[in-house]
Amino acid sequence: MKKEWVLTQDAFDELLAWLDADRDRAGSKYETIRLRLIKIFTCRGCSEAEELADETINRVVARLSDIAVDYHGDPALYFYAVSQKIHLEYLRKFKARKAEVPVEAAADQLAPTIHCLTDDIERDYDCLERCLDKLSANNRELVLGYYQEEKQAKIDHHKRLAQEMGIAVNALRIRAHRIRRTLEACVHGCLEQQPAH
């Protein structure tokens, strides 16, 4: 998406001041809003989720002097309202772009997807092993133990694990997921450092 407005330091400071009087808390709120906007655009099936989130933020900042004084409520919801407009614009552009692409060209565009899903499995696994080694022994054991088994056996397995650890099943689920997220971020970092074959 084409950006028509560039975020300056002054405008960014103004945004932070609107989000919270405490600058550190404001920075954290900004990061949270941005991350969640990206996720929302992703969940709507947008392939340019990050750009759309940044465009949403830019639009809010551009109107900040008009809204900051009179706006009441959680600023995150104002971002949400703007993101709805951005999404509609995206859909319009997407439809127009899709109509212009001939069928043959659309078929050609499928090839990279196939490459992405079938290649580099060894590279992914090597990175995973490295990242597993970076986890503490307890976390490694937990994440590898948690994701064993399938279907009903998985449910029973989680109950048994939670019982052994003396915590609720949902607490275990959250703990395993947090370790998984750390692991996933590590694997992405590892893959970015390695050249693709």
Added chain:
Amino acid sequence: MTPTPEVQEKLRRYLLGSLGDDDRELVERELLTSDELFEELLIVEDEITDEYLAGELSHEDRSLFDQYFLNPPERQEKLRFARALNRGVKAADDKQPARKSSSSFWPNNPFLFRAAAIAAIVVIVAGVLWITFRNRSTPATFAVLRLTVSQGTRSGDVTEVPTLNLPLREDGLRIVIALPSQSLPATRYRVQMETDYGDKRFVEPVTQDNQSLTVMLPSGELRRGQYSLILFAVMSDGASQRISGSYRFNLQ
């Protein structure tokens, strides 16, 4: 919005793109303001990905996964990671010593011992049969190939044909076939697979909706060659009609 089973189900529907507009807006507003719900969304997203890899999604959800969930590049990355993690978990499980001590497990009574041994054999045979049939119908891991229709002939068509390298590292190949936009009002479809080495047979779709259908080929059945899939629309009166064009790919 506490993550009750109902909320989890709503998040699943949201992630698979099958939630109504009003509910979707409610979920999204809450996602922006609730840390708890946002974390729950991330967990459910991972769980859906794992269920997809394990072949545990219903036909309908699998179709939504292929058509909607997997569209953003970030989700394809997630699938790659989940597949690597799956492999890591299996490798760790293989390395683990037997979890139960043999001395406490086996009964001292010879009759009980014999009965336990017979029961164990029955369970093992049933397990082997179950695993065999389960693997035949739903491979644990698979490569995904998305195909759109080609109208030209094999020699004259300039459209690049997707090519995969054998052997696949996955257990199977999942082929998602996009139906032509003006397809016939069929009750279901049949897929005929032809190869340049003379194999010609029908493959049953594992999922089907208005926009696409999916067929699954176990890795063990794949050989190098040119493949062509031809669709037949089966009408409500049972008559079938060929859909023009074919869906082609190569295995090398």
